[in-house]
Amino acid sequence: MGIVASQSFKNIISTYLGFFIGAINTLFLYTEFLSDDYYGMVGYMLSLAYVIMPIMAFGMHNTLVKFYSTFKTRISLNSFLTLMLVLPLCVIIPLILIIYVSYDSIVGFLSNKNEIIKGYLWHTVIIAVALAYFEVFFAWAKVQMQTVFGNFMKEVFHRVGAMILLFLLHFEAINLEQFMGGLVVVYVLRMLVMNVFAFSVKLPVIIFKRVPNLSNILKYSFLIIIAGSIATILLDVDKVMIGQFVEIKEIAYYSVAIYIASVIAVPQRSMHQILLPLSAKYLNEKDFESLEDLYKRSSLNLFIVGGFIFLLIVLNINQLYYIIPEEFTGGLFVVFMISFTKLYDNALGSNNAILFNSDYYRVVLVLGVFLVIAMIILNIIFIPMLGINGAGIATFIAVFSYNSIKLFFVYKKFKMFPFTTSTLRIGMLLLASVLLFYFWEFPFHPIINIGLKSLLITVLYIFVVYRFNFSEDISLLIKKYLKLK
Template identity: 25%
Template sequence: MTACFAPTYSFTHSLIHSLGIVQRQGLRNTVISYLGLALGFVSTTLVLPRFFAPGQLGLTGTLASLATLFAQVAAFGFASVGIRFFPYFRNRENGHHGFLPFLLGIPLLGFAVMTVLYLAGRPLVLGFYNAPDAALLDTYYVWGAVFALFTLLYSLLDAYLKALYHTAFSSFLQDILLRLLILGGALLFAQGLLSFHGYVLWYIGVNGVLVLVLAGYLLHIGELHWRPQRAVLAVRPVRELFSMGAFTLLGSLAGSIIMYIDTIMVGSQVNLAAAGIYGIAFNISTALAIPARSLNKIAFPLLADYWKEQNLTGMADFYRRTTRLNALIGCFLALGIGLNLDFIYSLMRAEYAQGTLVVLLLLGSRLFDGITGLNGLILITSPRYRFDLVFNVSLALLIVGLNLLLIPRLGMVGAAVAAVAAQVSINLARTWFVWRSFQMQPFTWRIPLILAITAAAGAAGYLVPAVGSPMLTMLVRSTVITAVYGGLVLATGTAPEAGALLATLRKRLGW
């Protein structure tokens, strides 16, 4: 797969230099994101699916999804409130007016209420699962609340660090350290040093370790201000904070539903084994989202500046260029992953290959999301930002509704079809809304050209016959895809930044 992923950095690097806006934290986050991608790929393909049965991974995935939704509701949007309002409280000498205890205190009260509801709803939740799966999930049901507590505390401390402009360390913990610890637990399980029960507790416990490490980091930088202060209630009207929290709760909850509801619904309407297979397929497809996320981290502050300066012409040009680069990177990665699925699945237990069609559908969904560009970020940084909540809530409801309709008929494939249909529908609607509201759209003549190049490179890769081992076939196929795709991109001038970079290299080398 190395050949498949190699050009990603060059495309992103060219965007970084052409725009000239990367700050130190952003660069570190980008590097961490790619290292996390590599670790995630290793975890997804080389370790977890080799050592664990689909039902076992379905259990841990379901616990993680339930814990995330639980934590989102308990937080009441205070992670976003912390980032939004912290500048008004900032005063290191007096402990930021007791902001950290306030930021943690309200969500912890919400967690207490949610825990009562969660435990009281135990029969209802377990009733959605078949008898064997319900019995397995029941064993760890209370641990799900512990998992949610760790998730809640981490998200709040992470938000506090973002408000302090310390983002790289928490990214390192989430993208690197957590994955390493989970891999370590899996290796202990494979060596017989941990039972599966022990691994589940390890899986939950390492999230608690991250919370402790994050708290230690805050102590190290002198920002762990635990003392509550009455002054925190006077800096900004409390009603304003709760109003903002309620608004962002809907948005964050909708986002979590979009991310995690598939695993929960596949597990409840099919079984935990299907949820495990779907989860692995979902993780494989996430490789396609990493470049877009990295570009979006760069784009967010730039778009805010464009709005501040009312430079809609510059924003429209930026919109088109980033959409083109997202399309270039996304199409290339989609080819590399989609045409090498036989190799990827050869690294796992055979039953996981049932998710092949799911991967292809999810790749299509993520590719379309990337190609439609920055519509969501443009909307959320615009004066009409509240409409972004309407689109996110609509997307969440659409996914849930389509899952209810399609999973009973198509199983886990139905969840993937629902994801594609929902993402395409909402992104078309959001792109249309941005166009109608601000007279800008992301498409140029280069987008259909990129799709044509993708089709040509895909056909060339597909025609490569199996040669020896799956590994050798993957290397040959990836080389063909890279040569055809890269050659056509350079020959047609589809990526001017890449052409300029190549010309600079030729000049320096005297070619």
């Protein structure tokens, strides 16, 4: 776990920095500097871009990670890398032509409920292309075991850019249209910077020669588009569908709730950057002992760290909603629902990395398609009835079901299970903490309450985890950074 622990820790720092900046943007700047309609439009635009991004990338970011270590000669490897750079264009160019020809029909459908959507379709398309090639260049660096800079760009850069744009808007240095265009520029610039870094790590040698195992690569790429679409749809289609059924400002309220809960996913997102190439390496080398060790350790460590963040959010959420505009408090229920799903994500450890790099991804993709269909149906049912709470319920049911199936599938095919007795003990610690602290508040200002309660939870949680040595990796980190003997 040496390289995993080292790069994961650095990635967690940069990811939390990004989330801290994003929290300021999401909870305070967007809510104060933009109208609810335009805040909702930003959420809609970015969510739609993320939904279509896997198609734009043609699955190349996953394909590159899975097959990179299988090429042993210089010519075959360079031919493969050339293919990874060129194939997305085979999808992007025809898709842009289709959008150009069918623009009126597409815009008419998307803006059926909210007219504001009409002016920002091309913004969405350009951001989707930038997201797609950013992921390709990030994967290029990942396979060289260089994830720290890419993770910084992925988590921090665009949030800083959005913050600068928000302040420029507030001080009237730019207008609303320039702000929306500026967001596009930020994502394009992020992609270009990642491109320069990736090529500095390994400069491409463009060779158009036959790539060995091409049929399997293309088959995997096509199917991984479905996988990427499933994962993205499960995260973002709810916001897109909210825009179809209720007023677009509701997306703003929902986005705040989702953002708060998504902080729990930071450790999993950070560690996943290095878990992917390592899992692919162990699978290609058929080193199942190392693969299982990685599975169990990543599950336990992510459950401990994610559980700690879960407590900080759930036990402080009522006080947090006192310091943001009152209309956003309608998302409280959504925070609880999504927080549970994010904690479950953490507990699965390297489950996704194993599945997407194994030969069994096809079956999981089929199941995922059915789950996406179920989620869309659930959203159609629940959003008109319950608004954003309905979207939260639909997301919870779909993601919980999908994760449970993936957990069972890895156990069935690889005879590996991520949970241990320590997982149960951590679960009991989390439950006891919620029962102990949820209904108890200090009689002070909400910010002071959040600070005092967080400090108390932190001391208690770290003490118990270290005292009972739930995880050797976590205990070593506590020893190192708290200078314990």
